Amino acid sequence: MPHRTYNIAMVSDFFFPQPGGVESHIYQLASKLIDRGHKVIVITHAYDDRKGVRYLTNGIKVFHVPFAVIYRSATFPTVFSFFPLFRNIIIRERIQIVHGHASLSTLCQEALLHARTMGLRTVFTDHSLFGFADAASILTNKLLKFTLSDVDHVICVSNTCKENTVLRAALDPLMVSVIPNAVVSENFKPLPRPDPNSLPFVQHPLPAHPLGPNDTLTIVVISRLFYNKGTDLLIAAIPRILENHPNTRFIIAGSGPKAIELEQMIEQNVLQDKVELLGPVRHENVRDVMVRGHVYLHPSLTEAFGTVIVEAASCGLYVVCTAVGGIPEVLPSHMTVFAKPEEDDLVAATGRAIAALRANKVRTEKFHDQVKAMYSWTNVAKRTERVYQGISGDVSEAEFYGFDVNHDPHWHATRGRNFSLIDRLKRYYGCGVWAGKLFCLCVIIDYLIFVFCEWYWPRDQIDFARDWPRKKFEGDDDD
Structure with a gap:
């Protein structure tokens, strides 16, 4: 099978010039995916005078959107106001997969919601561990359950992180892969x-x-x-x-x-x-x-x-x-x-x-x-690319998940593969007695905003951005 390439948007509040593990992970992963022939952009918030569009080494295009930071580089949650700008970026860059990073990133959580409304494939990478008792963790876990109820796949950086995320967001463990960080x-x-x-x-x-x-x-x-x-x-x-x-x-x-x-x-x-x-x-x-x-x-x-x-x-x-x-x-x-x-x-x-x-x-x-x-970032990129292939249907479900999903009807009912509004509402409704109804209301409003944007600002009036020449993928080495 020929090597298929994807247009990917990495979304997180945490990115350069701020130092940190999540920031380094996004940059290194994006760079190696570009080396493998994919197109990768990064969407984050503005940092001081770093606003608008910037280019980093290896042709990584970074969108610094103007949202207020409230705590430890996380932006103020607006839920819906990010959608029109996000939609414009996604259409201009012809994005196929939205990959969010970090549980505490507001931009990540909102982008995953909007991406599903737009009918895009979504992946989430969790980089942190959270408890279950304090108020901050309870709120974060409930929001994470809301976001991950409708994503295609989740990546965790360690097995302990996977166990933590599965419990916090009530996920099927088969929807969660472990891909560690690496080092240059x-x-x-x-x-x-x-x-x-x-x-x-x-x-x-x-x-x-x-x-x-x-x-x-x-x-x-x-x-x-x-x-x-x-x-x-x-x-x-x-x-x-x-x-x-x-x-x-x-x-x-x-x-x-x-x-x-x-x-x-x-x-x-x-x-x-x-x-x-x-x-x-x-x-x-x-x-x-x-x-x-x-x-x-x-x-x-x-x-x-x-x-x-x-x-x-x-x-x-x-x-x-x-x-x-x-x-x-x-x-x-x-x-x-x-x-x-x-x-x-x-x-x-x-x-x-x-x-x-x-x-x-x-x-x-x-x-x-x-x-x-x-540890090798090239290996991390290969494994992440495999996740993209699995959620896009470029490898069979049996090969990707390791068993014949056709013999498990419950599996199809719990996956985030169906984009229809009614199926999405069913998934969100199960998030809690009161939270489920609130989440469904958010999804409906998000969908109405999307319909309005499609009418008021048609896709055919949005110009496509010119891309950097893609790197020619030469195939994997024997190692």
Whole structure:
């Protein structure tokens, strides 16, 4: 079968120039899909003076729509006002598949609703874990159930994330695939170190000698300074770690509301010569920070995947991380020391990592090649492309889902493949006694807005945008 290409719109509030895991995921996935011959655009909100249409490397076209940001880069939910602009972009760019990212992205949730009203295929990627008890999680889960009741397929970045999303949105597990994040290993190489047995100008990525008991060991932390990232845990652990290991120092990069508390801890304990605060660091400079260290400390309280620990291991750092969410799935045990999300255990785990490095029991110089073999954005793009083929009918349902769906009539009743309004309302009506009725009302209003736009602003009056020349797909390599 010839390689079919698609026109894809990635939609999320979280994208460059803001740094972060979701932002990097969207950019790298879009770039690799373009390399495979697809057309990919990104729809996000305006960032400061970055408005309108911008082009990024590899011909990625980015639409920065003018919506107000209310919290942590998420836009104010308008539900319907985004639809006319979204419709115009979709028609101009001849989009076939809308791929939304992140549960907390308002643009993503609204775009998936509008895309289904327009009769487009939809995919959603979840990058986060949420609970079931607090008010914010309950509201988010209910909205996610509304959105995912009518999508074609869901992608999660880890098996733990899949279990969480299936429970939160009451999904059929067969509609959810696990495709992890990846890392551009070439951008996260360890520092080459001189080999004492070679000429002075010849360098090898091998340590010149193991860390001695009096050598300074550096611990690196790169994270947003928020509660869920374990900043409170970090603040409590740093003085104890430095007390137990005098020849140790910290380099901390990142920004957030917890930065003030971190600065106060440093002043109270007089640790200015032991803790270096860098503030926010651009993603292209992350590697330069990481290679200054020996240990990477990741005290997160919840994490669906944790791309930063893969980047750290690729740079040759020994990783100390909390065993929460999908983190235990990310790296093999010889690259990591796991801790419970508790102060005492985090201090003890960091101590074990320091002792192992000083005793030369860990060969961190081998980590880069091992990570390179484990994670590849090209592989992520291939697997995502397979999802697109499955929802578009380019591969058989039996092949895509792994069983003969014709023998399961209930499966057809619960899928998001039918675009008719009455079938969509049936799916939304099952979202709750009161919520189901509210969701149905939203869908009806959305459909009426769509009909009005089709009448007031006909498709034949909207010009098609000229595309970049598509890359010629040469086929998959044997690996």
